Amino acid sequence: MSSEAALADDTVKLAYAVLSANAGDDAAAQIAALGETGLIGLGIEESRGGSGGSIALAFLVAEQAGRTLAHPAVLHQMGAALILGGVDAPADDVADVVRGQRTVLTALATSSAVDVTIPFAYSAERLFIVTPNSLRISDVQRDAMSGEGSWRHPDWAEHRVRVTAQHHGREWQCKGEPQKAALSALAGFYALGAASALLRDTATYTGHREQFGAPIATFQAVSHPLASCWIALHHARELNIASAEHVAGDWTDLYVAAHAALTTGLHTAETCLHAMGGIGFTWDADPHRYLKTVLRLNNWPEPAINRRRQLRTLLIHDYAQAR
Amino acid sequence: VGDNSITQLTAGGPRRSPDSALPTAAQAGTGDAFAAAARAVLDAVASEVGWIKRPAVGNGDNVQRDQRRAFDRALARRGWAGLAVPVDYGGAGRTLTELATFSAELAALGISTPYNRVGVGIVAPALLLFGTESQKRQLLPPLLATDCIWCQGFSEPEAGSDLAALRTSAAIEGGQWTINGRKIWTTLASEADYCLALARTGREQSKHQGITALLVPMRQSGVQVTPITQLDGERDFAEVTFDAAHAKRDAVLGEVGQGWSVAMAALSYERSLHLLQRQLRLSRMVDELHRSVRWSEVNDRAADDMVEIAIAVRSLKSSVHAQLTTLQEGRNVGVNANSSKVLWSETYQSLARLGVELALSGAGPDVDGWLAEYYSSLATSIYAGTNEIQRTIIAERGLGLPRR
Numbered sequence: 001m002s003s004e005a006a007l008a009d010d011t012v013k014l015a016y017a018v019l020s021a022n023a024g025d026d027a028a029a030q031i032a033a034l035g036e037t038g039l040i041g042l043g044i045e046e047s048r049g050g051s052g053g054s055i056a057l058a059f060l061v062a063e064q065a066g067r068t069l070a071h072p073a074v075l076h077q078m079g080a081a082l083i084l085g086g087v088d089a090p091a092d093d094v095a096d097v098v099r100g101q102r103t104v105l106t107a108l109a110t111s112s113a114v115d116v117t118i119p120f121a122y123s124a125e126r127l128f129i130v131t132p133n134s135l136r137i138s139d140v141q142r143d144a145m146s147g148e149g150s151w152r153h154p155d156w157a158e159h160r161v162r163v164t165a166q167h168h169g170r171e172w173q174c175k176g177e178p179q180k181a182a183l184s185a186l187a188g189f190y191a192l193g194a195a196s197a198l199l200r201d202t203a204t205y206t207g208h209r210e211q212f213g214a215p216i217a218t219f220q221a222v223s224h225p226l227a228s229c230w231i232a233l234h235h236a237r238e239l240n241i242a243s244a245e246h247v248a249g250d251w252t253d254l255y256v257a258a259h260a261a262l263t264t265g266l267h268t269a270e271t272c273l274h275a276m277g278g279i280g281f282t283w284d285a286d287p288h289r290y291l292k293t294v295l296r297l298n299n300w301p302e303p304a305i306n307r308r309r310q311l312r313t314l315l316i317h318d319y320a321q322a323r
Numbered sequence: 324v325g326d327n328s329i330t331q332l333t334a335g336g337p338r339r340s341p342d343s344a345l346p347t348a349a350q351a352g353t354g355d356a357f358a359a360a361a362r363a364v365l366d367a368v369a370s371e372v373g374w375i376k377r378p379a380v381g382n383g384d385n386v387q388r389d390q391r392r393a394f395d396r397a398l399a400r401r402g403w404a405g406l407a408v409p410v411d412y413g414g415a416g417r418t419l420t421e422l423a424t425f426s427a428e429l430a431a432l433g434i435s436t437p438y439n440r441v442g443v444g445i446v447a448p449a450l451l452l453f454g455t456e457s458q459k460r461q462l463l464p465p466l467l468a469t470d471c472i473w474c475q476g477f478s479e480p481e482a483g484s485d486l487a488a489l490r491t492s493a494a495i496e497g498g499q500w501t502i503n504g505r506k507i508w509t510t511l512a513s514e515a516d517y518c519l520a521l522a523r524t525g526r527e528q529s530k531h532q533g534i535t536a537l538l539v540p541m542r543q544s545g546v547q548v549t550p551i552t553q554l555d556g557e558r559d560f561a562e563v564t565f566d567a568a569h570a571k572r573d574a575v576l577g578e579v580g581q582g583w584s585v586a587m588a589a590l591s592y593e594r595s596l597h598l599l600q601r602q603l604r605l606s607r608m609v610d611e612l613h614r615s616v617r618w619s620e621v622n623d624r625a626a627d628d629m630v631e632i633a634i635a636v637r638s639l640k641s642s643v644h645a646q647l648t649t650l651q652e653g654r655n656v657g658v659n660a661n662s663s664k665v666l667w668s669e670t671y672q673s674l675a676r677l678g679v680e681l682a683l684s685g686a687g688p689d690v691d692g693w694l695a696e697y698y699s700s701l702a703t704s705i706y707a708g709t710n711e712i713q714r715t716i717i718a719e720r721g722l723g724l725p726r727r
Contacts, residue, residue, distance in 0.1 A: 203722040217724040220715070227714035230721045231662040235638035242641040253637075260634050312626045315633045319626065322618035 004054075011057045015039050015064035027071035028103065034061070035100025040078055044085030049094030055182070056244035058082060059189040066193025066265075069286070072119070072293055072300075073105075075190060079183045079301070080104035080128045086179065087135055087172040104128055108180055108301045119296045127169075130183075130301075132176040138169030181251035181258065183301040185244065188258035191265030191294050192237050195272075198290040199229055202272040205279065222275055229268040236264040252314055259307055262298045269294045347402025348415030348425075357421055361403070361428045368397040369432060377433025379604075379611035380678065381692030383557075383699050388438075395438045395469040405467035408447060413464030419651045423599055423644065430603035440597075441511050442466045442473030446519050448592035449536070453577035453585050462517075462538070474541070476506040476520030476563060477586060483508075484712050486521075487530035487583065491565060493522035493537055499572050500537055502545070502565040508706075512548045512561035515541045519589075520565070521582045534582035538574040545569060555698040590708060594660035595646045597707075601667050602639045608674060608696065609636050615688045616681050628677050635670040639663060658721045661713040668703035668710060675700040 001009070018037050022030045034040050042058040044050020058078060065074050081097045083106065096102040103124040109131050129136040203226060206217035216222045236257075243257035269291040273280035280287045298304050313320040345367060351360035368374070372393040398404055406422040408414025417425075429435070437443040447466055450459055465471035482489040491504025502522055512518070518539045525533025541548070545568030550558040577585045609632060618626065642663050646656045678693035704710040718724040 199722070203724055207723070207725050214727075215725050217718070218727045220711070223718035223722075223724050224711070224714040226722055226724070227717040228665075230717050231665050231714075234659065234662050234721075235635070235642050235666055238641040238645050239634075239638040242644070256634055256637065260638055308627055308630070311630045311634075312623070315630050316618060316626060317613045319618050 007053065008057060008060060011039070011042070011053070012060050012064060015061040016068065019064055019068040019070045023068055023070070025071055027073035030065075030070050030074050031077045031100040031103060033100075034074060034077070035098060038098075040081050040100060041085070041094070041098030043082060044094060044098065047091065048085060049091035050081070050085050050098055054245070055082070055247055056241070059185055059240070059244045062186045062189040063193035066190035066195075066293075067197045069194060069197070069289060069293065072190060072297065073124075075183070075186045075297075075300075076106045076118075076124065077104055079106045079186050080126075082182045082186075083128060083130060083135055083179045086182070087174045089172065102126060106130065106183060106301065108176070108183075119300055130176050130179045133173060134171050134176070135174050135179065136169055136171045177255075178251040180301060181255040184258035184262075184307070185240070185254045187297040187300050188236075188240055188261030188265075189244075191297050192233060192240065192261045194290050194294055195229070195265040195268035196233055196237075198272045198287060199226065199233065199268055201286065202226060202275050206275055209277075216275075225271050226275060229264075229271050232264045233268060236260040255307075256311065256314065259311055262294075262304070262307075265294045266291075266298045345401060348406055348417055348421075349402060349410055351417075353421075357417075358424050358428070361425045364398070364401055364403050365428055365432060368394055368401065368403075371397050374432065376431075378689075378692060379433065379607040380689065381695040383695060391434070392438045392469055394434070399468035404469070405443070405447065405463070408451065408463060408467060412451070412459045413467045419647045422596075423647055426600050427603055430600070430607055433607075435600045435604035436597070437469070439466060439469045439472050439511075441475045441515075442471070444597050445475050445589045445592075446473045446517075448596070449519065449576060449585055449589035452588050452592075453536070453581070455573075458538070458576070471516045472511060472514050474509050474512045474515035474518045474563075475589075476509055476518045476539070478506060478508050480505055480507050484709050486586065487534070489521055489523060489534065491520065491522045493524050493535060493570075495572065500539075500570040500574065502537065502539060502568045502570065504565050506563040506565070508551070508560045509548075509563045510560045512541070512563050513550050513558070517541060518546075518563065519576065521586055524582075525580050531583045533580055534586075535579050536576040536582040536585040537570050538576055539565070539568060539570045543568060554701070555695065591656070591660055594664045594707060595643070595650060595656055598639070598643045598660065598663050598667055599647065601671075602636065602643050605636050605667065605671055605674065606640065608678075609633050612674065612678050612681070612688060617687045620684075620686045621681065625677065625681065628673070632670060632674050632677065635666060635673075639666055639670065642666075658717050661708070661716050662721070664707060665704075665710050665713045665717075668700070671696075671703055672700040 014037060015034070018033045018039065019030060022033045031040070038051040039061050041049065041051035042053045042061060043055030044052070046052045062075060062078060065072070077097065077100060081094065084094045084097055097104055104126045105118050105124045106128045107118050107130070109129050127138050129138070203217065206222055206226070207215050209216050240257040240261050243253040247254055269287070273287045273291055276285070276287050279285045345364050346360050351357045372390055374390060374394055377387070395404065402415060405412070405414030406417045406425050407419050408416070410416040443466070447463060450463055454462070462471070466473060476491070477486060479489050479491060491502065491506065493500045493502045502520065504522065506520065509518070518541050520537050520539045521534055522537055523533055524535040539546070545566050547564040547566065548561045549564070550561045552558050553560070612629065642659060646659055646663065649656050675693060675697040678688055679697045682688040682690040682693045719726060
């Protein structure tokens, strides 16, 4: 095994162990644990307050977050770290985020005054706003956050946050597209991890659940759709790994790969939910938690429909001009 | 082996051009130097045989066949056949990564599979894995030089996906194998010199046991080939009848009774290596569709389909390259190859269907070319193991689901 592969293997094991030990819905605890073990600042040079290593390692941590169904708010923190590491921010500021000492929400916006809905929001202290040409950081005004109720779990509320033009934060000029791609990639890897975990659970369940005198997994009507999910996940993961390892400043491949991960993750969750039958629709069972998480991730940091529009422009030559 | 002398066909093994200024593949440098040498040789061969770069669509294996064979023979003469096959057996001894580089250069000329595609894709790997030293030295050079064409006799009228149900039998009579039975959908049978045929040689204790892989000469009185016309009008495959056909006693690949393992290993290897060429061709077709469509006349739904197809092709590329790396390291790719066969075939079908729809809508693409691709694509979920078989394998080995 090469040294890079060994490092990746160690990172995956550590992330899985840390997140498993803090399983549940306590986002702050998970962020603190990831921060303490240096798993948030991967992909950022140590001299800049990060943990070193390649950005691909950060994505592997996100995948383990999905595999353990960690609170997706950890993606806010990991995303903020990557974004901050990509601008000329003071190392101390980066380190605060990397160590989990200052909790963060991230959002995309098209203008400087924003009014955004942030999924997986919790009581974070700062808000990172990525616009097409800048990164803005502001303190979260508690009275500006309004909960919109639970979509998955009472602790996983999403909030509408209003940040006015008179915010008191700081701003860096930077290209927004790479930041968006990095956030999308984090979401994509999380979705891959979550979908893979759900697929394994579904394989176990359908291998034991008997109907017509046999495990339902012995029927091709059940096993083949699951095999299709395996095929799709395998290829989406290969694409994402290759894109992460060769990112080298080109965010397009990362963004494209993230789309594959997110759509595959959602389709897998839907298929598994169906294969589990009534269990898939039961509140006390896990499948719906995976589904709802991946559904939200498919629309974070931007709506899926916006991503599709951008992909047309990116992947079809002269499409934008033709339209 | 057999009564049809391979040595006559080879006339002394692979022919090389001693006076060529261009290096053989074995002599070429590495990295960029290798790629440059490959391009130079391909240019020289294209010029020599009058090869004109083929369009990205409508250029299946049956187009320009004579010229196509001449191209591969010219490559072999210059020492550029069997890139990843050891030099001792007529190859160039290069890595699979270099084979990928060379395949990409070939794809740019519109060449996606070797003329002797069954031989190179299935028989050669099987020979390397299971052949005796003598078999490898005798059979591989003419195969790689495109002098000896091979077909593969696996499927039978009553044994398609259920390959283990095959009925063709072989027994030792008078010191040689006598073979009786029928094979069907046998690609390249009409021009093949040899067939890698599976035959039942033992008692049927288990469907997978008692099968032997035989190297059967095709040009003998006991072999009758009846071409089958395909839905696209081509006659690429045929029904083969063995009526007391003969093969020499030692014309066995692997051990007697080991045929099932030979077949599975050969098909597995075929999937990975052919996938590389197939993925390259698919990429070229995607580029062509991008280029030829007037997107101002197309709705967003078709554009979204195009995006998903383009992403699938990227995913396929990533997986295939990862599999090549795995093979290069001497490890098994497991069900990843089965998985990529499914993605490749279904993406090809989606792309061809979209191409036909866009062509018939008058948005720019060539109708005949895309119709040819569409018809061709329909076979891909059937051959090399149907996609249902692949999914069953993945369900069992990838997901650990119970067997029926």
